[in-house]
Amino acid sequence: MTNILIRTLFLATVAMTVDILWGYLGILTFGQSAFFGIGAYACGLIFTHYGFGPGWALAALTIGIASAALVAAAVGWLAFFHGVSPLYASIITLALPIVVTQVIFSGGNFTGSSSGLSGFPTYYWPLNIWFWIAGTFLVLTTTAGWLLVRSDFGRVFVAIRENEERCAYLGVPVSRIKIMLMIASAAVASAAGFGYAAFSNVVAPELAGFQLGTEFLIWTALGGRGTLLGPVFATIGIDTMSSWLSGTLPFLWKLLTGVAFVAVIVLLPRGLAPIVGNMMRRLLPTRTAATRSVTLETATSSGRGRVDEGDVPPLRIAALSRQYGSLKVLQDVTMVGHVSELLGIIGPNGAGKTTLMRCISDGSERSGGTVEVNGVDIGRGAPQRAVALGIGRSFQNTSLFDTLTVAECLMLSRYRIDGAPLSHRRDSVVLPEPALDILRATGLDQRLGDETRFLSHGMKRGLELAMVLATEPSVLLLDEPTAGLTRAERMVIGDVLTRLKVTFGMCIILIEHDLDFVREISDRVVVLHQGSMLMEGTVEEVVASDLVKAVYAGHQTETPA
Ligand SMILES: Nc1ncnc2c1ncn2[C@@H]1O[C@H](COP(=O)(O)OP(=O)(O)OP(=O)(O)O)[C@@H](O)[C@H]1O
Known part of the structure; x- marks a missing residue:
């Protein structure tokens, strides 16, 4: 039982990162399992083929995190820097676990192919030590995540989720923020994968697979998107129960999880956490959140301030045109704003x-022409x-x-x-x-x-x-x-x-x-x-x-x- 719990604590950390990406930032990602798998395989490969010891462990952890961050940066760039639709971005994250799994399959003896790697040397500490390691890792990462989503930067995530276009026109670097968050989440998932592999001393392609990636989403949805603790508790509860039910009710437990998922999505689209939250508020009615008081202050000029007449007009438009296919919506518009x-x-x-x-x-x-703002072409x-x-x-x-x-x-x-x-x-x-x-x-x-x-x-x-x-x-x-x-x-x-x-x-x-x-x-x-x-x-x-x-x-x- 403790074995299962330690595994779920590592998985819960990954579910927490899925919640930040999906629940707060609005990126429906199927790809977190790939980063978990990369971290796990960094451990398995280095301990199996190169060496084992504190130095090697640190090297494996670093390589796992760096590789996951690099892959996340590439995926993020593909998904967010080309003005693609959110659906297309999700499809890219869906392809990622499939690609990583194929790479593992084609690695032959080096990756262990479909059988994975097992029995490599690792730290055979007592279970309670591993339990504390996994628990501390979960508590620390969740606390960091909680501080992040409650910060002013975290409110920017919610703004992007609610109205990405408006954020862009306020100058918020939406794509850069999404990519940064994707990289940070990948790094955490990879560290969790490393921990899981070092603990279990088994790595298999399933750890990076599409099924686990989808399970993270299901646990997040069941627990409650955008609640952080909901997905953590849902992962611990469902994964533990699944391990138990898979022994006593083989084949049926997956059906039960699926039915529960559909029921919650239909009946409780915000997941279980808001219900638990409401119950807690009823039980503890005096603990209402105090409204934050915010004051207004005058900014010292950032350089723009009052605009003065100069040689360059603030806006100059020359021969501007816009076509949609053969439909000419704007033609040869030329004007100056003073x-x-x-x-x-x-x-x-x-x-x-x-x-x-x-x-x-x-x-x-x-489609054509130029627009200059304060003498600079917007290109x-x-x-x-x-x-x-x-x-x-x-x-x-x-x-x-x-x-x-x-x-x-x-x-x-x-x-x-x-x-x-x-x-x-x-x-x-x-x-x-x-x-x-x-x-x-x-x-x-x-x-x-x-x-x-x-x-x-x-x-x-x-x-x-x-x-x-x-x-x-x-x-x-x-x-x-x-x-x-x-x-x-x-x-x-x-x-x-x-x-x-x-x-x-x-x-x-x-x-x-x-x-x-x-x-x-x-x-x-x-x-x-x-x-x-x-x-x-x-x-x-x-x-x-x-x-x-x-x-x-x-x-x-x-x-x-
Ligand atoms: N994405 C698009 N694809 C095809 N045609 C478009 C697109 N966007 C606008 N148009 C067409 O361009 C023309 C100009 O639209 P636009 O919204 O700029 O007009 P407008 O002067 O602002 O009108 P209104 O006063 O009703 O807001 C319209 O015929 C519109 O159908």
Whole structure:
């Protein structure tokens, strides 16, 4: 029995890493068994073929961790650096255990092929010593994992899981964080594999196999994704029970586990841990979590601050085009955005306004032409590059993080500039003056501890704007910021935008359907029609134009070539 328990303690450590990747970061990975197997085989191969002793043990552990980290970096790069869908990333992790198992099979006498390696020299310590080693390893790694997911850096994981696209447009290096976490999880899984092999003195291809990789997912789902302790206890409970049932009820136990898995997924999609948590809260009603109080502080300028007039305009777009197959959505768009200017972009539905915003804020979007921000070409870079150069973009539909609080959303927006601690939470949010301005104007400064899903639509729009301003942009792209707002809320936003322009010298590019709002606050207007610039001029010129009236009235109009 102790033998089984020691094995499950090593496996529980791996399940904990699966929970961090899947439950917190949203990466459905089948590949953790491969890293467990790599660690186990590093031990088996070195003890069998090279030597045994403290030095060799340390070498095997180091080689196992380094190999797993290298493989994880390669898999992470393939899975996350090519803009592939999450499904494709999961398929890559699914292929990994199959590949590693095949490598083991083809290793002949060196890897022991399908029989694996056994009987190699190892530390034949009493079981209670191994139990303490495995238990301490589990407690230490789980504590580190717990500190990590509860830290401000851990909140970034949740933000990525909930809204990866928004994170990218806030400048959060999503792919790099995913790869880093994958490498760290692989290292822990490999160390667990090493421990398991040194204890059991048997390694077999199954340790790196697809079945074990899937079992980790099942244990995590049963225990409760995103709870950390749930998967640990589920692994210990189910693996121990499985070992016992496989002896007394051979063939039936797998069916029972499968049925339990399906039942929990259907009836309790969040797993068993939340139920246990609720029961504990009922039994210990006085131990409610205290709401953290977070304060606001003014940031000292990170270098952008007020934008001053220079030779280089903050935004210069030349001959920009965008095609989807043969459909030309934008053609030859050329415009300049100046310091302290609010440039309204108007045009009927489908004119290409949102596409233009996408092309300015993401280098991979446009088909041709150039976009320069503060004199630097954004090239083909991801949204993070545009953010780093000074672009801030808000979305047409409010795009936030439901389970994050207002303060957490604001801290996330500062990730590019301030980073996030790995082991604790900060109790103050440091923001630039424009972002603080918005929070005060909308009353959000009084709601810092509230989760964003409890905010009104107007407050969500305000928070989104504050988050964009927290990244300290010099060019602000706003896609219908007043959509769905009351007149009073529209006026607040209008005042704030005017202040941003006048006081902070920002260049604001505003897409709006509300022409009265555009007329009130814009310095200049560009009219887009069927992907081309129909007209550019002052508000008065545009409003007086018969051509624009005809376009808005839906008459067929020839666009300039
Ligand atoms: N991914 C895509 N694939 C194919 N066509 C697309 C894609 N995205 C946008 N389009 C097309 O590009 C055109 C411009 O769309 P866009 O959303 O930029 O217009 P818009 O001016 O912002 O409209 P609205 O005012 O309704 O938001 C539309 O005809 C749209 O159908």
